[in-house]
Amino acid sequence: MTEEATNRNGGSGSGPTLKLGIVLVLVIAVGAVIYAKRQPGKPTSVDAGASEQVSLATAEEPANAQKAATSPVKTDKVPRLIDLGADKCIPCKMMAPILDELKKEYAGKMEVQFIDVWKNPGAGKEYGVQMIPTQIFYDASGEERFRHQGFFSKEDILMKWKELGVDLAVEPKAAESFSRWEPAQPDSRPKDSICYLCDGDIVSKTWTVMKTPAGEVAFCSPHCYIITFASITDEDKTHENASVTDCSSGELIPVTAATYLYGMDEHGRPTIKAFADEAAAKEEQKRSGGSILPWTQLEAKEMVTRCGFCDRPVYPEDASIVRIEGLQTWACCVMCALGVAARTGKDIELEAKDALTGDPIRVKTFEGHVAELEPPTAVAWGGARKDAEGNIKSTGCFKQAFFSNEANLKKWVEAHATATGRQMTIQQGLTAKMKLTPEQISKACKIGECTPK
Ligand SMILES: [Zn+2]
Ligand SMILES: [Zn+2]
Known part of the structure; x- marks a missing residue:
């Protein structure tokens, strides 16, 4: 593992069994959440944020009147975006950085204004605002063209201007961003000493290989192999193509034939050692602890905690x-x-x-x-x-x-x-x-x- 890949937690307070039990329960619970959420018919667009708007309307007022006729309209010649909100509502707060960016990127091309209607209660009435945040789009002639209630993303705002036929006539200044597309120094390690998955150095004792039609692929440990195997979408995938190093002899043996010693390093991170001979695994267990597992159990144990994405x-x-x-x-x-x-x-x-x-x-x-x-x-x-x-x-x-x-x-x-x-x-x-x-x-x-x- 490379250091950047490894957020190692020191210590290992609870025993591995108890820890795995908790992990399993959480994984099931999260799985249920994910399953429930993946049911069709659940909109996830930004408009769903409308539920978070804050109503300013009293019961008698019509809910969607668009009465901006009385709005004070400036006579300058650029389109104007007014966001009416308050500094305490969540979607309003999320509008703030967007307004800042628009202000900077379209300086001179569009006027961007924020009005806090909780601090200026008159403004809400003046603009006929029922909910916050509300964004009002005025074209260069000062005519109101569109209004939107709730959080409105930067992309959506720019798209709306385009839809309204308002040409902002300037490409936004691309944010200064740092990049590097050629390594400063090529990786000088021999290819077969680099883990295919994590890029870490391969230690000969846990060297694991998988035969593929494109050649042999090397891993730093059975763990990186199992992750990679889990990523293969081929229906016919099989562990028959994989071998692991026997800790005793240094010889490669089929992953499914080895006996594994599942232990823990000084950071509480699992370690996996493979043995051709179960007796040798038990000898090592006496020295360094851990549990003895056949391949099927090792794989099952590894598959317990998964990425939520x-x-x-x-x-x-x-x-x-x-x-x-x-x-x-x-x-x-x-x-x-x-x-x-x-x-x-x-x-x-x-x-x-x-x-x-x-x-x-x-x-x-x-x-x-x-x-x-x-x-x-x-x-x-x-x-x-x-x-x-x-x-x-x-x-x-x-x-x-x-x-x-x-x-x-x-x-x-x-x-x-x-x-x-x-x-x-x-x-x-x-x-x-x-x-x-x-x-x-x-x-x-x-x-x-x-x-x-
Ligand atoms: Zn690796
Ligand atoms: Zn992931």
């Missing part, structure tokens, strides 16, 4: 923690964690770590948007490469990271000469996931989609 097995010690309505699930990486919001259609709370410093980073989503970010300067690194046609391809879960700020990201990239990809906002990472169709989500992280190299 891509379903692949993951050790909680390596995972990002995601909470959905108080239930906890895990994710292979920070991008998978954002994907849990897309897969479940629920708001999530994500606890991640700065890949450089280990400092906590917390993300809360609301209707597919980042509603809270702690620290607010946090950014994402989207590990990726460009293919021959220039298309951006993910380099897999083990190459994705969050940082507390841009400076940490740059330091980390500098220290990882082989890393390629680009800086993203966490919202961009989430938006990419929210755009996936259920079909794409069901295929996410499957072989070929985000192969490490």
